[in-house]
Amino acid sequence: MAFNFDQIIARENTHSVKFDGRQQYFGTTDVSPLWVADMDFAVPECVVQALQARIAHPVFGYSLYPESLYQSIIDWFQRRHQWEIKREWIVLAPGVVPSLFAAVQAFAQEGEGVIVQPPVYFPFFSAVTTNNRQLVNNPLREVKGRYEMDVDHLESCAKNGAKLLLLCTPHNPVGRVWTEPELQQVLQIARRYDLTILSDDIHCDLLFSGVKHTMLGRLAQPGDKIITAIAPNKSFNIPGLGLSALVIPDEQQCTAMKRAFEALHVGNYNPLSITAFEAAYRGGDAWLDALMAYLETTRDFAADFMAREIPRIRMIKPEATYLLWLDCRRLGLSDAALRDFFVKTCKVGMNPGTVFGEGGSGFMRMNIGTRKDVIVQALEAIRSACERMPI
Numbered sequence: 001m002a003f004n005f006d007q008i009i010a011r012e013n014t015h016s017v018k019f020d021g022r023q024q025y026f027g028t029t030d031v032s033p034l035w036v037a038d039m040d041f042a043v044p045e046c047v048v049q050a051l052q053a054r055i056a057h058p059v060f061g062y063s064l065y066p067e068s069l070y071q072s073i074i075d076w077f078q079r080r081h082q083w084e085i086k087r088e089w090i091v092l093a094p095g096v097v098p099s100l101f102a103a104v105q106a107f108a109q110e111g112e113g114v115i116v117q118p119p120v121y122f123p124f125f126s127a128v129t130t131n132n133r134q135l136v137n138n139p140l141r142e143v144k145g146r147y148e149m150d151v152d153h154l155e156s157c158a159k160n161g162a163k164l165l166l167l168c169t170p171h172n173p174v175g176r177v178w179t180e181p182e183l184q185q186v187l188q189i190a191r192r193y194d195l196t197i198l199s200d201d202i203h204c205d206l207l208f209s210g211v212k213h214t215m216l217g218r219l220a221q222p223g224d225k226i227i228t229a230i231a232p233n234k235s236f237n238i239p240g241l242g243l244s245a246l247v248i249p250d251e252q253q254c255t256a257m258k259r260a261f262e263a264l265h266v267g268n269y270n271p272l273s274i275t276a277f278e279a280a281y282r283g284g285d286a287w288l289d290a291l292m293a294y295l296e297t298t299r300d301f302a303a304d305f306m307a308r309e310i311p312r313i314r315m316i317k318p319e320a321t322y323l324l325w326l327d328c329r330r331l332g333l334s335d336a337a338l339r340d341f342f343v344k345t346c347k348v349g350m351n352p353g354t355v356f357g358e359g360g361s362g363f364m365r366m367n368i369g370t371r372k373d374v375i376v377q378a379l380e381a382i383r384s385a386c387e388r389m390p391i
C-alpha cells in the first residue's frame with residue numbers, strides 16, 4: 001500500500017498551535033513552523049474512515065470506554081512490543097501530561113523529591129513544581145556525542161529520599177532509546193530504594209531502523225512500582241484528541257492513580273477520541289512503518305546536510321521521535337540571540353533548548369514531522385544565514 005507523505009496539506013486556520021500559534025509564540029507568522037510536536041501528515045485512512053462512520057451518527061452523548069478499546073491496546077503492545085498487558089492493569093486517561101501531574105500527586109507528598117532527567121520535555125518540570133514537590137535533577141550526560149543517563153547520580157538521588165522518577169523513554173528531546181541493560185540498571189535502583197517510576201513511553205512507536213525499544217513495564221517483576229504511560233497520539237498524529245492510557249500492574253498504585261484523577265474529575269470520554277484511538281491501534285501498522293521510513297530519509301538527509309553544509313551546527317541523530325536536537329553552541333550566540341537568529345534571519349520556528357532545562361542552553365529542537373521539501377528549505381535558509389554570519 002502506498003502512502004503519500006509529500007501531499008501538501010494547508011494547516012493554517014485550523015486552530016493549530018503549530019501554525020496558528022506562531023504570532024503569539026514567535027511574534028510573527030513568517031516562520032516555517034518546526035516546533036510543537038505534532039506532524040503535518042494526514043492520519044491513516046483507517047482512522048479517517050472510523051471517524052467518518054462515527055460522525056455519520058449524529059448524536060455525541062456521554063460515552064464509555066468499550067472493551068474493544070482495551071483489547072486494541074493489549075493487541076498492539078503484544079504485536080509491536082512483545083509485552084503482555086492484562087486488562088485490569090489499564091487505566092484510560094485524558095493525556096500523558098495529565099498523567100504526569102496525577103502521578104506526582106499520587107506518589108510523592110508535598111516537599112518530597114521527584115527526579116527528572118534534563119534536558120527533557122518541559123511539562124516534566126511543571127508537573128513537579130506546580131504541585132509543590134521538590135524537583136530533583138539528574139542531568140543526562142553527553143558521552144562521545146551520545147546521551148546517557150547518569151545512573152550513579154540517579155542512585156544518590158534515590159538514596160536521598162526521592163519518591164518518584166519521571167522517565168522519558170524514548171527521550172524527548174535527545175532522541176535516545178534506552179537499551180535493556182540501561183533500563184535494568186534503573187530498575188535495580190528503583191528496587192533498592194523503593195522508587196516509583198512513571199515511564200512515559202509516548203514515543204515508543206516512532207523508531208528508526210535498527211533500533212529496538214524495550215518497554216520498561218515489560219521488564220518489571222511483581223512488586224515493582226512501574227506505571228507506563230502510552231498513547232497512539234504521537235505515532236498516528238492524533239494528539240489533539242487527547243486520550244491516553246496508563247498500564248499499572250500494582251493494584252495499590254492503580255487505585256492511587258484512579259483516585260488522583262477522580263479527585264479532579266478528569267477523564268476523556270470523547271466519542272471521537274475513543275474511535276480514533278482504537279482504529280489507529282487496530283489498523284495503523286502499515287501506515288506507521290511507511291511513516292518511519294519516510295522520516296528516516298528526512299533525518300538522514302538533515303544529518304548529511306548539516307555535517308557537510310552547516311558544520312557549526314551539530315545534530316544529535318535521534319534513534320526515535322521526529323525531533324532533532326541541534327547543538328548550536330559553535331554559533332557563539334546567547335540564547336536570546338540564537339532564538340532571534342532562527343526566527344528573524346532564518347525564518348525557522350523551533351523550540352529553544354532552554355525550555356528543556358539544564359543542558360539545553362545553546363541548543364534548539366527541530367520537528368521534522370513534515371514534508372521533506374519543507375525541511376530542505378529550512379536547512380537551506382539556515383545554511384545561507386550561517387554563511388553570512390561573521391566567524
Ligand SMILES: Cc1ncc(COP(=O)(O)O)c(C=O)c1O
Pocket residue numbers: 037094095096097098121168172200202203231233239242243244
Ligand atoms: C515525552 C512526552 N510526553 C507527553 C507528551 C504529550 O502528551 P499528551 O499530549 O498526551 O498530554 C509529549 C508531547 O510532545 C512528549 O514528548
